[in-house]
Amino acid sequence: MALLSEQDQRVVREHLTAIQQPVTLLLFTQTFDAPETARMARQALDELAGLNDLIRVEEVNFVLERERAAKYGIEHIPAIVLLSGEEDTRMRFLGAPAGYEFMSLIEAVILAGTTDSRLTPESRALISAHVTAPTNIQVFVTPT
Secondary structure, three states, X not given: OOOOOHHHHHHHHHHHHHOOOOEEEEEEEOOOOOOHHHHHHHHHHHHHHOOOOOEEEEEEXXXXXXXXXXXXXXXXXXXXXXXXXXXXEEEEEEOOOXXXXXXXXXXXXXXXXXXXXXXXXXXHHHHHHHOOOOXXXXXXXXXX
16 A cells, blocks of 8 residues: 555655655664564655655665664664665664655655755855864654
């Protein structure tokens, strides 16, 4: 069963035309005893990848590929890591991207697939002037 209606698929497909470079979605899960949210995450990623040829899903076994999970800082499943080409974007999604998280995932995929952060010149100047060290930004989204 599709998460998006045909009309929504058309809208999202059009939105994804902004992508200029390949995006890989690494889905960390496991084969046995995976939570239901892992299946839901896979379904959402497969549907999203089906809307643009530059989006690819790669499933990573959390149990068998512990070193790879550690490389990306993944401690729980399901987890999604976004790569721009082969480069880690440092964007992560924990849990199944359902509801508001799905829209956030779409926007993150577009950011990973383009070279434009869409920040205004004023925002870029503020960041350049005030952010002088590596900074982690965490955004928490939960459906209500």
